[in-house]
Amino acid sequence: MDIQELVRGLKTPNDSKIVMLVADGLGGLPLEPGGATELETAKTPHLDALARRGVCGSMYPIARGVTPGSGPGHLGLFGYDPVKYLIGRGALEATGVGFKLTDADVAVRCNFCTLDAKGNITDRRAGRIPTEKSAPLAAKLRQVKISGVEVFVEPVKEHRFVVVFRARGLGGNVTDTDPQCTGTPPLEPVALDSNSRKTLEVAKQFLEQAGGLLAGEPKANGLTMRGFSAKPDVPTYEEVYGLRAAAIAVYPMYKGLAQLVGMEIVGEPNTLEEEIDVLEQAFNEYDFFFVHFKYTDSRGEDGDFDAKVTMTEAFDAVVPRVEALRPTVLIVTGDHSTPAKLRSHSWHPVPTLLVADDSRGDPCEVFGETAALGGALGHFSAVELMPLALAHAGRLGKFGA
Amino acid sequence: MDIQELVRGLKTPNDSKIVMLVADGLGGLPLEPGGATELETAKTPHLDALARRGVCGSMYPIARGVTPGSGPGHLGLFGYDPVKYLIGRGALEATGVGFKLTDADVAVRCNFCTLDAKGNITDRRAGRIPTEKSAPLAAKLRQVKISGVEVFVEPVKEHRFVVVFRARGLGGNVTDTDPQCTGTPPLEPVALDSNSRKTLEVAKQFLEQAGGLLAGEPKANGLTMRGFSAKPDVPTYEEVYGLRAAAIAVYPMYKGLAQLVGMEIVGEPNTLEEEIDVLEQAFNEYDFFFVHFKYTDSRGEDGDFDAKVTMTEAFDAVVPRVEALRPTVLIVTGDHSTPAKLRSHSWHPVPTLLVADDSRGDPCEVFGETAALGGALGHFSAVELMPLALAHAGRLGKFGA
Numbered sequence: 001m002d003i004q005e006l007v008r009g010l011k012t013p014n015d016s017k018i019v020m021l022v023a024d025g026l027g028g029l030p031l032e033p034g035g036a037t038e039l040e041t042a043k044t045p046h047l048d049a050l051a052r053r054g055v056c057g058s059m060y061p062i063a064r065g066v067t068p069g070s071g072p073g074h075l076g077l078f079g080y081d082p083v084k085y086l087i088g089r090g091a092l093e094a095t096g097v098g099f100k101l102t103d104a105d106v107a108v109r110c111n112f113c114t115l116d117a118k119g120n121i122t123d124r125r126a127g128r129i130p131t132e133k134s135a136p137l138a139a140k141l142r143q144v145k146i147s148g149v150e151v152f153v154e155p156v157k158e159h160r161f162v163v164v165f166r167a168r169g170l171g172g173n174v175t176d177t178d179p180q181c182t183g184t185p186p187l188e189p190v191a192l193d194s195n196s197r198k199t200l201e202v203a204k205q206f207l208e209q210a211g212g213l214l215a216g217e218p219k220a221n222g223l224t225m226r227g228f229s230a231k232p233d234v235p236t237y238e239e240v241y242g243l244r245a246a247a248i249a250v251y252p253m254y255k256g257l258a259q260l261v262g263m264e265i266v267g268e269p270n271t272l273e274e275e276i277d278v279l280e281q282a283f284n285e286y287d288f289f290f291v292h293f294k295y296t297d298s299r300g301e302d303g304d305f306d307a308k309v310t311m312t313e314a315f316d317a318v319v320p321r322v323e324a325l326r327p328t329v330l331i332v333t334g335d336h337s338t339p340a341k342l343r344s345h346s347w348h349p350v351p352t353l354l355v356a357d358d359s360r361g362d363p364c365e366v367f368g369e370t371a372a373l374g375g376a377l378g379h380f381s382a383v384e385l386m387p388l389a390l391a392h393a394g395r396l397g398k399f400g401a
Numbered sequence: 402m403d404i405q406e407l408v409r410g411l412k413t414p415n416d417s418k419i420v421m422l423v424a425d426g427l428g429g430l431p432l433e434p435g436g437a438t439e440l441e442t443a444k445t446p447h448l449d450a451l452a453r454r455g456v457c458g459s460m461y462p463i464a465r466g467v468t469p470g471s472g473p474g475h476l477g478l479f480g481y482d483p484v485k486y487l488i489g490r491g492a493l494e495a496t497g498v499g500f501k502l503t504d505a506d507v508a509v510r511c512n513f514c515t516l517d518a519k520g521n522i523t524d525r526r527a528g529r530i531p532t533e534k535s536a537p538l539a540a541k542l543r544q545v546k547i548s549g550v551e552v553f554v555e556p557v558k559e560h561r562f563v564v565v566f567r568a569r570g571l572g573g574n575v576t577d578t579d580p581q582c583t584g585t586p587p588l589e590p591v592a593l594d595s596n597s598r599k600t601l602e603v604a605k606q607f608l609e610q611a612g613g614l615l616a617g618e619p620k621a622n623g624l625t626m627r628g629f630s631a632k633p634d635v636p637t638y639e640e641v642y643g644l645r646a647a648a649i650a651v652y653p654m655y656k657g658l659a660q661l662v663g664m665e666i667v668g669e670p671n672t673l674e675e676e677i678d679v680l681e682q683a684f685n686e687y688d689f690f691f692v693h694f695k696y697t698d699s700r701g702e703d704g705d706f707d708a709k710v711t712m713t714e715a716f717d718a719v720v721p722r723v724e725a726l727r728p729t730v731l732i733v734t735g736d737h738s739t740p741a742k743l744r745s746h747s748w749h750p751v752p753t754l755l756v757a758d759d760s761r762g763d764p765c766e767v768f769g770e771t772a773a774l775g776g777a778l779g780h781f782s783a784v785e786l787m788p789l790a791l792a793h794a795g796r797l798g799k800f801g802a
Contacts, residue, residue: 006463358430358742387465399469399473401471
């Protein structure tokens, strides 16, 4: 059963407000057997109070045992089957810098790199060249001209930039040129289907001309291409759920993901506090709010347990401001777990809570991984979260007579 | 995976007896946060004793967040994927009054209504005309003659009746004529696919002739048509499970649903006590018994928490009589939740219990929504209930060698 398809036919508009607070990488692991996770260690009085008022559960982003990337993790949270809707990294990166992809586009993530005299890569990130230097270089690459193809080059950050090719008949199935190691030249790209042969030719021309334009650079004298991808065909939040949705995030990737499902990017916040400012300001204008908090994931990736605890407490601290807006449904979750112990995303389920007047209640007294195991939401899939949100918001009609 | 298909290949006959007691709309909500639901408030010593003996769980009729109508709710309980097997309201209503649909039939729910001199509806239910008056009127409509089509008209209750058209080539995809409001005339029906064009012509002829026959009536001088539907193609309980199944219900809708899956309607009980009388009398004749209790749902729909508690206690009171029959498997569940707080069906899971000699046991000491969260059946889908029933009855062989 495609739950989203089912829900789509039942949607019923009303004036409710749904807020989804996403603490990236929220779930964790104890450092020692029998210990507490980062979330269980953190002092989170406001989240604990929400857990007492609402219902908790243990959420699987994709499937048991599967560790999600940020793309699939968020798509699942948004209710889109992440295995059905595959979003290429290039498309994600382009959307993340505010580039509006069309159906004629293929987007590619690119890295500036350093090549030695033989053409071998000596630094895959061109010495992490600062954005002030890399952005003008990326702009310089706009000089590349390819007959019959529009070429867009957009700086991202440090050594990263995005290239978008626009023409009829471009497939997205071309292999990466980044060899993922130094001491060898960039790989030759390969077209994996006949639809992508034209893309391959275009990419080769780009690489050749760009190579010439970068030749004199001290550090960024080469580039690699990764994640070739066409625009994914994803229905919007408005189409599927009837929701005018706002995304509030600091980082481009999460803005990009939200934009792909038709959310509007609201504000330009730089901190969690500013994100809540934006939420307050935009609260009357939208039905649904995705608020993304990055640093629980970042400190987990650093392997810094204590710092992740501190970030979790910072996240807890803004909860009263969100509650003061009296959303009809308030959800707190993550796109995946990032245990400091593992220094990476993991497959462990994500503790999740939902607060609404018509939730049934459960025995959870605190918000944490262990408590959530006995919660009323049970053990569930991320794609089931939006139907629950809509139901508790009174936005789903009855199925069948 | 289609669980029913899997089970179908494993069925193994024996002499076991399975009783499924369905308290319609059983699940509820507390009136205040942290309070008890209707079921948790009710004094249910017999159900609690069953919970201690057996296993409990939290059952989702369709999917998380989805509120089922009575049709899908019961189909799920019977083990039929309610999203795959869609039963139109007309087909349901016809079956509910004992009309045996054939593959050549399209059934339509009709309402008598009151029209003013301009043909606008002034009362969509003809003043809720009593059955004594409406039944003869429905019978009068049997005078309608349509060339090449058999027309059946069956009274239901008050303003409601059913029309069945029987002919080759009738599709069921025609829109309702009930505008769902007063002050306008009935809508023109529209055929939504080419298979249904003939049905549309037949319906128009029926409406015209019926209009003439009703013209002089003081209240029921018009009619509306809703829920056009062909007979759904559903395999029977005997085919799927190898069960001779009996349905014991007071209300036509539930008899109709049971009949669609091949259950036999047994007895003509008018009360729960009489339903148990019928169960006792028929106990040797069948393998499976569906016993439907309506009033938990009715009082929930009324928004009367205390009355739903009372009805739950009345339901509990007959449990010893069922236990005395010593069924191999006894199940107590509902087709959906109907919290008095919401005055309607809801998406909340349904507390469910199963008692059998070979159930494993769990920590549940009472039968209630919160206790069921920690039960051995876990959080499960309605379509998983029949496989569990069959397994505990020793009626499922091993899958694979």
